[in-house]
Amino acid sequence: MKTDLKYTPLHPLHLSLGAKMVEFAGYDMPVQYPLGVMKEHLHTRTKAGFFDVSHMGQAFLTTTECALGDEGAHEKIAAAIESMVPGEIRKLKKGGLRYSVFLNEEGGVLDDLMITRPGREDLQGMLYLVVNAAMKARDFALIQEKLAGRATLKIADDRSLLALQGPAASDALEKMVPGVSSQTFMTMRPYEWAGVPLIISRCGYTGEDGFEISVPNSHAEEFARLLLSHRAVEAIGLGARDSLRLEAGLCLYGHDLTAETSPVEGNIKFAIGKRRRQEGGFPGAERIQRELSEGPSRLRVGVLPEGRAPAREGTVIQSVDGESIGVITSGGFGPTSGCPVAMGYVTAPFMDTGTEVHLMVRGKAMPARIADMPFAPHNYFRG
Amino acid sequence: MIKYTNEHEWLRIEGDIVVIGVTPYAAEQLGDVVFVELPDVGKSFSQNDDMAVVESVKAASDVYAPISGEIVEVNDVIVEEPSKVNEDPAGEAWFVKMRVSDSSQLDALMDEAAYKEFLENV
Numbered sequence: 001m002k003t004d005l006k007y008t009p010l011h012p013l014h015l016s017l018g019a020k021m022v023e024f025a026g027y028d029m030p031v032q033y034p035l036g037v038m039k040e041h042l043h044t045r046t047k048a049g050f051f052d053v054s055h056m057g058q059a060f061l062t063t064t065e066c067a068l069g070d071e072g073a074h075e076k077i078a079a080a081i082e083s084m085v086p087g088e089i090r091k092l093k094k095g096g097l098r099y100s101v102f103l104n105e106e107g108g109v110l111d112d113l114m115i116t117r118p119g120r121e122d123l124q125g126m127l128y129l130v131v132n133a134a135m136k137a138r139d140f141a142l143i144q145e146k147l148a149g150r151a152t153l154k155i156a157d158d159r160s161l162l163a164l165q166g167p168a169a170s171d172a173l174e175k176m177v178p179g180v181s182s183q184t185f186m187t188m189r190p191y192e193w194a195g196v197p198l199i200i201s202r203c204g205y206t207g208e209d210g211f212e213i214s215v216p217n218s219h220a221e222e223f224a225r226l227l228l229s230h231r232a233v234e235a236i237g238l239g240a241r242d243s244l245r246l247e248a249g250l251c252l253y254g255h256d257l258t259a260e261t262s263p264v265e266g267n268i269k270f271a272i273g274k275r276r277r278q279e280g281g282f283p284g285a286e287r288i289q290r291e292l293s294e295g296p297s298r299l300r301v302g303v304l305p306e307g308r309a310p311a312r313e314g315t316v317i318q319s320v321d322g323e324s325i326g327v328i329t330s331g332g333f334g335p336t337s338g339c340p341v342a343m344g345y346v347t348a349p350f351m352d353t354g355t356e357v358h359l360m361v362r363g364k365a366m367p368a369r370i371a372d373m374p375f376a377p378h379n380y381f382r383g
Numbered sequence: 384m385i386k387y388t389n390e391h392e393w394l395r396i397e398g399d400i401v402v403i404g405v406t407p408y409a410a411e412q413l414g415d416v417v418f419v420e421l422p423d424v425g426k427s428f429s430q431n432d433d434m435a436v437v438e439s440v441k442a443a444s445d446v447y448a449p450i451s452g453e454i455v456e457v458n459d460v461i462v463e464e465p466s467k468v469n470e471d472p473a474g475e476a477w478f479v480k481m482r483v484s485d486s487s488q489l490d491a492l493m494d495e496a497a498y499k500e501f502l503e504n505v
Contacts, residue, residue: 240440309418
């Protein structure tokens with residue numbers, strides 16, 4: 001084991017549950033528990049899966065242009081973050097959250113993140129951010145550099161982040177935190193649990209209904225053990241987290257989205273606000289506006305192999321004539337789909353659903369088709 | 384007689400034919416197997432050549448030819464039902480039968496006692 005690995009506050013819990021640990025983004029993380037990837041995946045889709053995502057970066061971004069809660073404070077912090085992301089943050093509802101991306105000057109994606117506007121009046125002018133573990137150091141440095149003089153960033157490394165996902169998640173969490181079951185998809189509310197302040201968002205990254213729960217490190221293990229004591233809840237590792245998000249058609253940063261791909265190419269146009277498409281004012285706006293009006297030269301699409309062999313990341317996609325037209329960026333076996341599933345980038349003439357392509361697996365051309373995503377239907381709670 | 388390799392394959396020797404599979408330890412390490420690709424009957428391999436592919440939900444792994452020889456039979460059961468590799472790796476889920484071309488290679492492999500000791504030090 002590498003000695004410089006970082007641990008989340010739930011590390012002892014993972015070991016006591018018999019997890020197989022691997023290095024991920026500098027952390028020693030559970031890749032699977034004794035249940036195994038396949039059963040963990042299926043359990044999450046049918047009951048409820050508990051995930052430790054404390055390695056992800058949580059932070060609070062606060063305007064310095066006026067006091068918190070002042071008239072117009074939200075507009076000030078929204079304008080600041082909108083200089084880095086293409087999302088509509090100004091009109092984000094109180095207590096709402098939005099998926100967005102940090103962009104570089106070429107319109108490439110530096111990371112994807114969740115941006116939350118607090119519901120409380122006295123916290124207007126603050127945003128709660130959750131970014132990827134592997135990118136958090138760079139994201140936070142970039143925010144501090146770009147927004148110097150406009151906002152201060154408080155990194156919330158005193159908080160753990162737990163996810164509870166699946167059709168039984170709401171009932172299980174309601175027993176511990178009364179009221180959460182009435183929250184709708186992509187909203188956040190603060191709660192107190194035995195005097196401990198919680199931030200609970202109805203969101204996740206599996207395609208299922210569920211929650212992300214931000215809890216102080218001091219109470220993370222106690223909270224997690226109580227959740228796990230519910231008979232519908234099982235601990236789920238990074239292995240199943242990856243197959244769940246792949247079936248849900250969701251991007252893994254560094255694989256399906258990179259500094260070279262724009263959000264238009266990445267097929268996450270929903271992360272670009274309508275007003276912002278017109279106004280621009282985000283890094284790389286010129287390229288992104290051009291791709292929006294003319295169409296991108298390549299696009300992230302779903303790919304369904306026709307055989308049973310999974311096509312992994314890096315697999316070359318060819319046209320049926322043998323011309324190289326793209327590459328698989330995430331691929332594996334979908335336990336819910338019961339077949340191999342993949343996503344990747346293909347050039348413009350081959351983007352349409354149903355297009356026949358070849359996947360070059362171990363030197364052989366395997367037939368496959370461009371397919372709609374998600375591969376497993378989303379089950380979000382919209383009220 | 385059963386022999387083992389340090390790649391966690393077992394070989395059951397039946398005259399000049401060996402039945403080859405992966406050990407329970409290997410099956411556990413692979414995780415839930417979802418795909419198996421086996422070589423064609425009649426194909427010859429040298430020792431340590433890539434001979435078969437096993438894929439779990441997580442990743443693809445190569446299975447090496449533990450000895451040199453010619454494939455005389457493959458187990459279509461595990462191609463049809465890859466999960467058999469997890470359920471019964473030492474029995475029903477054998478991979479291939481091979482005609483041995485150099486029996487001295489078998490002598491160099493571990494017997495059961497040696498493999499058990501090897502496992503303790505993995």
